[in-house]
Amino acid sequence: MITAEQKPMQEIIQYIAPYDKILLIGCNECVTVCAAGGRKEVGLLASALKLDRLKHGKTIDIKEITLERQCDPEYVEELVATIDDADAVLSMACGCGVQTIAERFNKKHVYPAVNTKFMGASQSQGVWVERCQGCGDCMLGITAGICPVSRCSKSLLNGPCGGTSNGQCEIGPETDCAWVLIWERLKALGLESRYEELVEARDWRPAGGAGPRKIIREDLVL
Amino acid sequence: MKTESRLEKVLTSGALAVTSEVGPPRGVDPEIVKTKANMIKDHVDGINVTDNQTAMVRMSSVAAGIIIKQMGLDPIIQMVTRDRNRLAMQSEVIGAAAFGIDTMLCLSGDHPKFGDHPMAKGVYDIDSIQLIQTVKNMRDEGKFQGGAEMKGSPKMFIGAAANPFADPFELRVMRLAKKAKAGVDFVQTQCIFNLDKFELWMKGVEDRGLDKEVHVLAGITPMKSVGMARYMKNKVPGMDIPDEVIKRLSGVTKEQQPEEGIKIAVESIERLKEIKGVHGFHIMAIEWEERVPEIVEQAGLYPRPEF
Numbered sequence: 001m002i003t004a005e006q007k008p009m010q011e012i013i014q015y016i017a018p019y020d021k022i023l024l025i026g027c028n029e030c031v032t033v034c035a036a037g038g039r040k041e042v043g044l045l046a047s048a049l050k051l052d053r054l055k056h057g058k059t060i061d062i063k064e065i066t067l068e069r070q071c072d073p074e075y076v077e078e079l080v081a082t083i084d085d086a087d088a089v090l091s092m093a094c095g096c097g098v099q100t101i102a103e104r105f106n107k108k109h110v111y112p113a114v115n116t117k118f119m120g121a122s123q124s125q126g127v128w129v130e131r132c133q134g135c136g137d138c139m140l141g142i143t144a145g146i147c148p149v150s151r152c153s154k155s156l157l158n159g160p161c162g163g164t165s166n167g168q169c170e171i172g173p174e175t176d177c178a179w180v181l182i183w184e185r186l187k188a189l190g191l192e193s194r195y196e197e198l199v200e201a202r203d204w205r206p207a208g209g210a211g212p213r214k215i216i217r218e219d220l221v222l
Numbered sequence: 223m224k225t226e227s228r229l230e231k232v233l234t235s236g237a238l239a240v241t242s243e244v245g246p247p248r249g250v251d252p253e254i255v256k257t258k259a260n261m262i263k264d265h266v267d268g269i270n271v272t273d274n275q276t277a278m279v280r281m282s283s284v285a286a287g288i289i290i291k292q293m294g295l296d297p298i299i300q301m302v303t304r305d306r307n308r309l310a311m312q313s314e315v316i317g318a319a320a321f322g323i324d325t326m327l328c329l330s331g332d333h334p335k336f337g338d339h340p341m342a343k344g345v346y347d348i349d350s351i352q353l354i355q356t357v358k359n360m361r362d363e364g365k366f367q368g369g370a371e372m373k374g375s376p377k378m379f380i381g382a383a384a385n386p387f388a389d390p391f392e393l394r395v396m397r398l399a400k401k402a403k404a405g406v407d408f409v410q411t412q413c414i415f416n417l418d419k420f421e422l423w424m425k426g427v428e429d430r431g432l433d434k435e436v437h438v439l440a441g442i443t444p445m446k447s448v449g450m451a452r453y454m455k456n457k458v459p460g461m462d463i464p465d466e467v468i469k470r471l472s473g474v475t476k477e478q479q480p481e482e483g484i485k486i487a488v489e490s491i492e493r494l495k496e497i498k499g500v501h502g503f504h505i506m507a508i509e510w511e512e513r514v515p516e517i518v519e520q521a522g523l524y525p526r527p528e529f
Contacts, residue, residue: 153333153335153344154303154304154330154331154333154344154346154349155346155349156330156346156349156350157349157352158349158350158351158352158400159351159393159396159397159400160388160389160390160393160397161330161350161388161460162383162384162385162388162412162459162460163332163333163388163459163460164388164389164390164459164460165388165389165459165460166389167389167390170332170333170336170459170460171333171335172335177389179393180389180390183390183393184390195393195396195400196396196399196400196403198351198355198400198403198404199351199352200352200355201308201347201348201352201355201356201367202348204347
């Protein structure tokens with residue numbers, strides 16, 4: 001999923017300072033799962049923003065709504081009924097959701113309330129870790145299901161650098177060496193010989209860098 | 223012979239090679255490079271020029287390498303894949319070759335986190351093994367990584383690093399095998415203090431016949447003090463410093479520690495000379511270049527062969 005974290009309160013407060021009527025929009029997908037921008041977080045942020053105004057002797061009208069999927073025009077269309085009343089929109093979705101709203105309602109001021117972080121998986125309760133950089137040419141089939149692009153600090157494709165110690169990356173004990181993990185798993189699977197196959201320099205074009213990447217599925221296009 | 227490299231000539235002759243290194247300055251004064259190079263020039267076959275080592279900005283390795291080349295000496299330019307993409311690296315290789323530089327080292331480089339620009343984005347368009355392939359392809363096929371023909375190819379003797387002490391140990395011979403397959407001509411190893419472990423690694427290297435494909439230069443670093451030994455043991459990633467080394471250095475007075483450090487280095491060279499696959503030594507005297515000549519002399523590696 002796409003993970004996110006709420007922005008610092010002061011930044012959000014500054015964004016909405018000029019407005020008195022806010023439409024605060026959550027998303028029922030990824031940001032709900034990582035507890036950054038679902039219905040619950042929308043409620044909590046609305047209360048906190050109202051409280052902040054009250055502290056300064058002012059009020060703010062915040063309407064709360066949580067869409068099924070903010071990155072999907074079909075659900076964003078549901079805002080037509082309410083968005084006109086608002087001076088500005090504060091979105092708690094990932095960057096994809098924020099942009100979908102901005103694109104659909106091009107005269108509306110739209111602000112993000114979260115920082116979109118990475119594509120990751122839940123490691124334990126309350127902990128998410130990056131697992132994919134969307135490089136567009138998945139290598140997991142040759143690296144025993146562990147991604148060196150997203151998990152090696154140098155995205156090395158041919159094995160560990162000289163900085164590995166005790167199974168940890170040179171950048172610190174918080175980070176496992178991806179290549180130690182790959183090697184251990186290759187061994188466990190009896191695929192040791194795969195390690196010695198040279199991985200040639202990658203074509204990074206599928207990873208982006210030439211405008212937004214796009215998928216067109218002719219079989220689905222209307 | 224693949225190149226005009228003095229290091230290649232020495233290694234091909236069967237003599238034990240000696241290299242050492244110069245860290246370029248964090249400023250524009252070329253005299254610093256010259257002074258350091260002059261300290262070691264008569265005692266080595268090649269002078270490594272580090273490339274933004276520990277991710278600190280310094281004079282570029284190619285520029286410092288040119289200064290050394292123009293002194294009539296033999297620079298070995300280091301190139302890390304951290305700071306440049308494949309276009310920049312290939313153009314640097316061409317530029318270096320245009321100035322007569324014929325020996326280089328392909329490295330991934332320390333992570334930016336360790337340096338004075340921890341906010342920088344590491345490039346890592348290619349890794350060190352892919353850089354070896356790239357330079358070999360330029361040299362032997364006259365082609366760029368992208369496939370186009372070059373007009374005049376750089377005749378580089380290609381080196382890399384090998385760290386027998388990093389995890390996982392069992393992968394470290396295979397890693398050298400991979401570099402050999404990529405086309406590396408020689409490797410310089412991480413500083414060796416745990417000689418038993420190094421010998422075990424070399425046995426693995428010889429068992430696979432890799433010593434016939436790649437020249438291994440054993441890495442030697444003289445310790446200036448017990449403080450330096452402790453720092454390297456605890457703070458430098460991928461370093462293996464046995465307690466005996468610490469004990470030996472702390473067993474003498476502070477004033478005697480540098481001499482003891484030199485003695486350990488010389489003794490290590492003497493022992494490592496006995497290993498068949500060790501074809502030379504790379505002496506990394508960190509900000510201590512002036513002591514390199516006496517290490518080389520005491521280890522019986524002087525005078526250097528003439529070519």
